[in-house]
Amino acid sequence: MNKLIAMVRKELIDAARDKRSVMAGLYYAIGTPLIMCGMFMVLINQLTSPEDLNITINKAENAPDLVRYLSRKGINQADLAASPDADVKAITLTITEDYAANMAKAKPAEVIILADNSDEKLQNSIRRLQQELQTYSSEMGSLRLIARGINPQVMQSLKVDMQDQSTPDSKGGMILGIAIFTMIYSVFISAMNLAIDTSAGERERNSLALMLSHPISTRQLVLGKVIAVTLFALLGLVLILLISKIAYTFVPWQELGFSINISTDFMQLMFVIGIPVALLASTLQLFVSFMAKSFKEAQSYLTMVLFVPIALSMAASYNIAPDVLQWIPVSGQQQALMDFIKGKDIPMLQLAVSSTMTVVISIGLMLGMEKMLKSEKVVFGL
Amino acid sequence: MISVTNLSKKIGDVQALNKLSFSAQDGHITGLLGPNGAGKTTCLRTLFGLLTPDEGYAEVDGINVAEKPIQAKQQLGLFPDPFGLYERLTPREYITYFAELSGMSRKEAKAATENVIEQLNLGDISNRRCKGFSQGQRMKTALAQAIVHQPTNIILDEPTRGLDVMSTRLLRDILIDLKSRGHCVLFSSHVMQEVAALCDHVIVMANGSVVATGSPDELCQQTGESSLEEAFIKLIGTDEGIAA
Numbered sequence: 001m002n003k004l005i006a007m008v009r010k011e012l013i014d015a016a017r018d019k020r021s022v023m024a025g026l027y028y029a030i031g032t033p034l035i036m037c038g039m040f041m042v043l044i045n046q047l048t049s050p051e052d053l054n055i056t057i058n059k060a061e062n063a064p065d066l067v068r069y070l071s072r073k074g075i076n077q078a079d080l081a082a083s084p085d086a087d088v089k090a091i092t093l094t095i096t097e098d099y100a101a102n103m104a105k106a107k108p109a110e111v112i113i114l115a116d117n118s119d120e121k122l123q124n125s126i127r128r129l130q131q132e133l134q135t136y137s138s139e140m141g142s143l144r145l146i147a148r149g150i151n152p153q154v155m156q157s158l159k160v161d162m163q164d165q166s167t168p169d170s171k172g173g174m175i176l177g178i179a180i181f182t183m184i185y186s187v188f189i190s191a192m193n194l195a196i197d198t199s200a201g202e203r204e205r206n207s208l209a210l211m212l213s214h215p216i217s218t219r220q221l222v223l224g225k226v227i228a229v230t231l232f233a234l235l236g237l238v239l240i241l242l243i244s245k246i247a248y249t250f251v252p253w254q255e256l257g258f259s260i261n262i263s264t265d266f267m268q269l270m271f272v273i274g275i276p277v278a279l280l281a282s283t284l285q286l287f288v289s290f291m292a293k294s295f296k297e298a299q300s301y302l303t304m305v306l307f308v309p310i311a312l313s314m315a316a317s318y319n320i321a322p323d324v325l326q327w328i329p330v331s332g333q334q335q336a337l338m339d340f341i342k343g344k345d346i347p348m349l350q351l352a353v354s355s356t357m358t359v360v361i362s363i364g365l366m367l368g369m370e371k372m373l374k375s376e377k378v379v380f381g382l
Numbered sequence: 383m384i385s386v387t388n389l390s391k392k393i394g395d396v397q398a399l400n401k402l403s404f405s406a407q408d409g410h411i412t413g414l415l416g417p418n419g420a421g422k423t424t425c426l427r428t429l430f431g432l433l434t435p436d437e438g439y440a441e442v443d444g445i446n447v448a449e450k451p452i453q454a455k456q457q458l459g460l461f462p463d464p465f466g467l468y469e470r471l472t473p474r475e476y477i478t479y480f481a482e483l484s485g486m487s488r489k490e491a492k493a494a495t496e497n498v499i500e501q502l503n504l505g506d507i508s509n510r511r512c513k514g515f516s517q518g519q520r521m522k523t524a525l526a527q528a529i530v531h532q533p534t535n536i537i538l539d540e541p542t543r544g545l546d547v548m549s550t551r552l553l554r555d556i557l558i559d560l561k562s563r564g565h566c567v568l569f570s571s572h573v574m575q576e577v578a579a580l581c582d583h584v585i586v587m588a589n590g591s592v593v594a595t596g597s598p599d600e601l602c603q604q605t606g607e608s609s610l611e612e613a614f615i616k617l618i619g620t621d622e623g624i625a626a
Contacts, residue, residue: 003485006479006483006488006491010468013470014471017471206466208466209427209432213430213432214480214483215452215453215455215484216483376432376434380432
């Protein structure tokens with residue numbers, strides 16, 4: 001026990017003095033929430049379209065009533081002379097010459113929208129214009145029916161009443177998924193450099209054989225390293241939680257109609273759920289690094305290995321095959337956290353199963369490392 | 383006391399150890415002399431249980447290393463090649479850490495570290511990080527690590543490599559001091575002067591087995607040569623891989 005404490009203490013002192021490990025963890029924990037906030041702000045700006053939509057209307061004089069209607073709905077004829085910096089969308093509405101004549105004869109009067117529908121930034125504006133034109137069209141239709149003594153409701157065969165059951169929080173599921181993913185991923189990133197340094201790096205510095213020349217068992221050695229790396233991973237998690245709690249309050253969530261609040265309850269839950277994940281992160285990365293012959297080799301293996309938690313966590317937030325994923329390490333925890341923040345009940349059984357699996361896999365990896373370190377090839381990198 | 387019996391080990395296609403048997407007594411300095419590639423380091427690694435012999439066994443104070451590695455290692459101190467220092471730790475932290483790994487409590491380890499720092503005159507560098515140390519400073523730190531827990535047996539792998547005269551002398555004094563206090567000192571070397579000056583007992587190794595044993599004088603007599611170097615060359619039959 002004394003030896004174990006000595007090992008963990010030494011690993012932590014060593015790691016804390018290793019700027020590379022500390023910085024990798026810190027950059028991620030501080031940077032990611034800030035980048036996410038920036039991204040969400042841009043996203044929210046894109047989603048909530050501006051009040052006024054300025055477009056070019058050709059031959060507006062042919063349909064003064066329509067132009068007046070559109071302008072009441074915030075769609076205006078761009079007036080470059082009056083305000084040259086106005087944001088004019090690349091949408092042109094052309095009113096045909098025989099518009100007035102056709103309108104008077106109750107024939108379909110033609111208007112032409114000229115725009116690039118593949119331009120994602122324009123799609124919302126185009127849809128808005130189309131919707132307003134549709135509404136105007138049916139209003140005119142109703143007026144014509146009334147003039148002919150017919151109740152316009154005969155045209156309405158269906159009355160669709162959409163009752164939205166989503167709570168404000170659940171609407172943000174997708175965004176939440178990404179936010180929670182960055183937090184889960186932080187344990188992997190924070191653990192990475194220390195895991196490599198303490199395994200492949202230790203061998204490269206020739207201190208691994210020296211350690212094993214002392215009266216310690218390989219199990220103690222593995223445990224010491226796993227505990228140290230796991231603690232470091234959890235430190236990264238705590239940091240990202242604290243930074244997220246502060247940073248996410250600056251995003252104007254209310255414009256999207258929901259709110260993301262990193263509550264203290266959530267932080268506590270995330271930390272508890274994060275413990276087995278951090279254990280997995282450290283054992284997985286130590287295991288892979290011990291297999292590698294050098295620091296650099298370990299780095300390139302780990303970049304590949306880290307794809308697995310990314311894939312699992314991403315799949316969970318995109319609702320791809322959600323049933324199986326609820327039971328699997330990383331994605332199971334991710335879904336439980338998402339359910340919690342959406343205000344649903346946490347699927348306790350699934351969370352328990354996936355957490356148990358996480359721990360079981362970690363123990364398996366630890367036993368594997370213990371076996372590896374008894375091999376001459378691994379210790380001396382033969 | 384350290385003894386190996388009938389030790390054989392194949393690494394890859396190379397027969398690194400071939401039925402190697404010898405023993406090193408307490409209160410003696412025993413030199414393991416052999417050209418590069420004779421199997422010296424392999425033999426020492428086997429003593430620490432880092433390599434498993436294909437045949438034979440190694441014993442430390444009568445404890446079989448393969449059967450009770452922890453107890454056997456408790457009696458050993460290693461001065462390794464290369465040193466395996468932690469660049470970001472200070473010698474004081476480094477020595478205390480390995481003292482703790484050798485089974486001392488933190489308090490004992492700290493006290494023992496103070497003693498060994500005193501003994502090796504490490505005071506001026508004991509709170510500097512090991513990064514950037516000279517070869518002599520590294521040697522002293524590694525040596526302190528090997529003897530801090532006062533093991534009965536001290537094993538040194540090529541201890542004098544890269545050292546200047548002052549450091550070599552210091553090392554020599556310490557080894558003689560350890561010997562006089564009844565420790566068993568075993569060191570591998572291919573430097574004749576070292577071996578001639580220090581050893582009570584020399585084991586000449588070539589191609590993984592013992593070629594001759596005895597004190598430096600006895601080896602000279604056996605071969606009818608006047609210097610240990612000439613005797614050594616005669617014993618191993620070639621002058622390849624020897625530093626004068």
